């Protein structure tokens with residue numbers, strides 16, 4: 001499987017204190033939210049994302065970013081565990 005590049009110089013929401021799993025499971029799909037309220041829909045409502053997209057949430061900067069540590073290895077391991085998890089999911 002093609003490994004996505006780590007974007008040097010970008011910040012990853014997955015490595016931010018504010019990126020959290022949504023409490024409670026309303027469906028069988030885990031979702032994440034930004035507790036700093038940065039993820040919004042066009043009309044201003046909060047936007048949440050599927051957990052499996054977490055490593056794709058990165059940007060040039062965020063004023064509320066709170067670094068949780070070294071991100072290169074963390075993002076790599078997170079991608080690996082997500083890929084392993086989805087490959088074992090029954091279709």
Ligand code: SF4
Nearest residue numbers: 013016034038062064
């Ligand atoms: S505060 Fe910024 S970096 Fe942190 S999760 Fe929200 S959008 Fe991402």
